[in-house]
Amino acid sequence: MKQGLKTVFPQIADIPVERKWAGRIAVTPEMMPHLYEPAPGILAGLGYSGRGIAMTSVMGRTLSAKLLGAPAADLPFPILPVTPIPFHGIASRLIPMAAPAMTLRDRFESLTNGI
Numbered sequence: 001m002k003q004g005l006k007t008v009f010p011q012i013a014d015i016p017v018e019r020k021w022a023g024r025i026a027v028t029p030e031m032m033p034h035l036y037e038p039a040p041g042i043l044a045g046l047g048y049s050g051r052g053i054a055m056t057s058v059m060g061r062t063l064s065a066k067l068l069g070a071p072a073a074d075l076p077f078p079i080l081p082v083t084p085i086p087f088h089g090i091a092s093r094l095i096p097m098a099a100p101a102m103t104l105r106d107r108f109e110s111l112t113n114g115i
């Protein structure tokens, strides 16, 4: 991130970073949010896969519409059954390798594109 910041904004390259923030993200297999109703009147919207800033606003409106009686067919997200993610044990070990793998791919593309 720091290197990317310096590349995009070289004019702030010498200014030290004072604060950092990190956290875990909930990822779904198809990278789209899931809406669940595990019991009547209990709703859960989750799994924004790292892109939730905009999508949570849509999900919030969806949750309130459902609670106010909107039919499931009118909602922008389908109500899904709560099921285990296939191969979750393996996938959860592989996902942390995705970011370094993408960084390597970016570096390779930078080299081959001469950027």
Ligand SMILES: Cc1cc2nc3c(=O)[nH]c(=O)nc-3n(C[C@H](O)[C@H](O)[C@H](O)COP(=O)(O)OP(=O)(O)OC[C@H]3O[C@@H](n4cnc5c(N)ncnc54)[C@H](O)[C@@H]3O)c2cc1C
Pocket (backbone or CB within 6 Å): 021, 022, 023, 024, 025, 045, 048, 049, 050, 051, 052, 053, 054, 056
């Ligand atoms: C490192 C990182 C980078 C990200 N980058 C991006 C990005 O660039 N673009 C993007 O679109 N999305 C990004 N996201 C994802 C985005 O932040 C989330 O998808 C989004 O914030 C989820 O919104 P939410 O309202 O569902 O949950 P949250 O934002 O997590 O809100 C839940 C709130 O509930 C509170 N809470 C929890 N339990 C209780 C309790 N028992 N009682 C009262 N309050 C409680 C929490 O304190 C929190 O304030 C990033 C996430 C991370 C971790």
